Amino acid sequence: MSDYSIQHNLAQAAAAGEAAAPKIRIHNLAKIFETRRGRFAALDDVSLDIPVGCFFMIVGPSGCGKTTLLRILGGLEFETHGSVEVAHSGSARPLNSMVFQGDSLFPWMTVWQNAAYGLTMRGRPRAEIEEVVGHYLSRIGLTRFKDAYPHQLSGGMRQRVSIARAFANDPEILLMDEPFSALDEQNKLLLQGELLRIWDETRKTVLFITHSVDEAVTLGDRILVMSAHPGKVKTVIDVPFERPRQVLELRARPEYGALVYNIWDELRDEVRRARAQDEEGVRS
Amino acid sequence: MSVAKKARAAQSRTKMRVAKNRDLVIGIASPLALLLVWELCARLGAIDTRFFPAPSQVGARLAALVASGALWSDTAASLTRLFWGTLLGGIPALALGIVMGLSRPIRAVFDPLVAATYPIPKSAILPLILLIFGLGEASKIVMVATGVFYPVLINAMAGVMEINKIYLDVGHNFKASRWQVFTTIALPGAMPLIMTGVKLGVGMGLILITIAEMVGAESGLGHMIWNAWEILSVETMYVGLIVVALLGFLFSLALTELERWLVPWKAAR
Ligand SMILES: Nc1ncnc2c1ncn2[C@@H]1O[C@H](COP(=O)(O)OP(=O)(O)OP(=O)(O)O)[C@@H](O)[C@H]1O
Ligand SMILES: [Mg+2]
Numbered sequence: 167m168s169d170y171s172i173q174h175n176l177a178q179a180a181a182a183g184e185a186a187a188p189k190i191r192i193h194n195l196a197k198i199f200e201t202r203r204g205r206f207a208a209l210d211d212v213s214l215d216i217p218v219g220c221f222f223m224i225v226g227p228s229g230c231g232k233t234t235l236l237r238i239l240g241g242l243e244f245e246t247h248g249s250v251e252v253a254h255s256g257s258a259r260p261l262n263s264m265v266f267q268g269d270s271l272f273p274w275m276t277v278w279q280n281a282a283y284g285l286t287m288r289g290r291p292r293a294e295i296e297e298v299v300g301h302y303l304s305r306i307g308l309t310r311f312k313d314a315y316p317h318q319l320s321g322g323m324r325q326r327v328s329i330a331r332a333f334a335n336d337p338e339i340l341l342m343d344e345p346f347s348a349l350d351e352q353n354k355l356l357l358q359g360e361l362l363r364i365w366d367e368t369r370k371t372v373l374f375i376t377h378s379v380d381e382a383v384t385l386g387d388r389i390l391v392m393s394a395h396p397g398k399v400k401t402v403i404d405v406p407f408e409r410p411r412q413v414l415e416l417r418a419r420p421e422y423g424a425l426v427y428n429i430w431d432e433l434r435d436e437v438r439r440a441r442a443q444d445e446e447g448v449r450s
Numbered sequence: 451m452s453v454a455k456k457a458r459a460a461q462s463r464t465k466m467r468v469a470k471n472r473d474l475v476i477g478i479a480s481p482l483a484l485l486l487v488w489e490l491c492a493r494l495g496a497i498d499t500r501f502f503p504a505p506s507q508v509g510a511r512l513a514a515l516v517a518s519g520a521l522w523s524d525t526a527a528s529l530t531r532l533f534w535g536t537l538l539g540g541i542p543a544l545a546l547g548i549v550m551g552l553s554r555p556i557r558a559v560f561d562p563l564v565a566a567t568y569p570i571p572k573s574a575i576l577p578l579i580l581l582i583f584g585l586g587e588a589s590k591i592v593m594v595a596t597g598v599f600y601p602v603l604i605n606a607m608a609g610v611m612e613i614n615k616i617y618l619d620v621g622h623n624f625k626a627s628r629w630q631v632f633t634t635i636a637l638p639g640a641m642p643l644i645m646t647g648v649k650l651g652v653g654m655g656l657i658l659i660t661i662a663e664m665v666g667a668e669s670g671l672g673h674m675i676w677n678a679w680e681i682l683s684v685e686t687m688y689v690g691l692i693v694v695a696l697l698g699f700l701f702s703l704a705l706t707e708l709e710r711w712l713v714p715w716k717a718a719r
Contacts, residue, residue, distance in 0.1 A: 242619050264623045270616045274638035274715050284624040315715040
């Protein structure tokens with residue numbers, strides 16, 4: 167496919183939702199880790215299509231391979247079988263940026279330098295970096311801390327900076343690995359709202375891992391429920407709520423509760439199964 | 451905070467300050483007392499002044515050597531060699547150490563070489579170095595370089611290998627080039643240990659330069675100390691020892707200050 171036709175397809179896809187080629191096409195993906203204790207299948211036969219501009223949520227029991235899937239998409243890990251195809255729009259923007267699970271800010275850089283990392287590595291002009299980084303730092307409410315080092319921030323503040331780092335890089339796809347798990351409930355609510363607003367402006371394709379079913383339903387267009395080890399697609403559920411969304415208003419609706427319940431129902435067996443596997447592992 | 455608590459906190463702060471002042475007083479008083487006892491013993495003939503001249507004698511010699519400019523020219527000669535030797539040994543050690551820390555194959559190539567040559571006492575290769583580089587400046591500078599090289603290399607490598615892998619993942623995901631990974635992740639991430647290596651290296655360099663200058667040098671503090679032995683001028687020998695000790699102390703102060711500046715994210719804790 168020529169660049170033109172890819173772009174053309176993407177434009178169509180954006181217009182028609184998902185009728186055209188997906189942004190990400192994952193086909194029969196499997197990942198096996200070779201460890202000292204033998205081969206460990208983290209992902210098995212995962213097939214997914216993710217449309218352009220989709221806010222795609224991933225839930226599943228701990229250890230089911232969510233991070234592994236994201237790392238393969240981010241080019242940090244390679245698949246053992248199957249394929250991942252990502253449609254590149256042909257622009258100079260980076261394909262994807264990751265918000266990592268856990269602390270990943272460079273301790274030796276200030277908040278500002280951390281948030282500017284992607285743009286700096288790509289050699290963007292200074293004025294652009296100033297503007298973009300300033301914008302996102304103010305969106306996450308950390309302008310005042312721009313010269314602080316990460317160890318001077320709380321865990322939640324650090325997580326916000328790593329979100330700003332990914333957004334400032336302006337990627338086509340955002341890969342977010344439990345970005346809000348270190349936040350307190352109030353800040354989580356505020357940032358979910360903020361994330362929705364930023365996303366509404368940019369409509370990037372987002373892959374977002376979470377342990378919280380509430381979060382999945384609040385933010386997502388679509389929710390992938392993964393099965394316990396080895397990670398497979400258990401089901402994919404569409405979220406019918408319109409956009410833009412108001413987090414609190416949404417949660418008060420009866421359909422919201424029903425959907426959360428449905429997803430829990432799907433998830434419950436898998437979480438139990440994962441528990442049982444872990445206990446078996448301990449015994450053996 | 452309650453009044454009682456405040457009072458207690460203030461009390462403990464005062465106690466702390468008193469304790470600190472006391473430590474400072476003792477820190478100054480005890481060496482002074484030792485010097486006084488030494489002076490008395492020397493004057494009373496209780497110790498052999500051929501080996502342990504009275505501090506006042508050493509002080510007089512120090513003043514004379516400063517006045518004649520001899521002390522300064524020897525100190526400058528040693529410092530110059532130390533400076534070039536530190537650069538000659540430190541910069542390649544830094545580059546190689548970081549690259550070895552980043553790359554497994556390169557580590558596999560150089561690790562056995564480093565492991566095999568590191569335990570050789572650097573003073574033992576002085577004759578070989580004199581043979582290769584002659585009696586001039588080059589052999590002195592190379593001696594210092596060998597002393598600085600190993601601690602910097604080993605610490606830089608360890609520093610890079612201790613960097614959490616997630617930071618390299620971040621570099622990779624944000625498309626940092628090899629060079630950018632080197633300058634934005636490996637170098638700053640390893641900096642705390644690199645500074646430890648530099649401190650050890652400079653200390654080793656100071657030891658080696660004094661030894662090297664004792665053999666076939668016409669200047670430097672090592673030469674001054676050796677020459678004092680040859681002409682049985684024991685006071686001059688003590689002056690040399692004092693200056694070497696003082697240099698070691700000043701280097702360690704300066705490097706600690708440099709570390710605070712280079713590693714603000716650790717020093718601030
Ligand atoms: N580099 C690796 N080597 C060996 N096994 C690995 C490696 N990385 C992950 N695994 C294993 O693969 C499985 C999936 O890990 P992954 O991190 O993707 O889980 P996760 O779904 O993100 O879990 P969590 O929700 O707890 O973050 C785990 O059982 C883990 O032990
Ligand atoms: Mg994970």
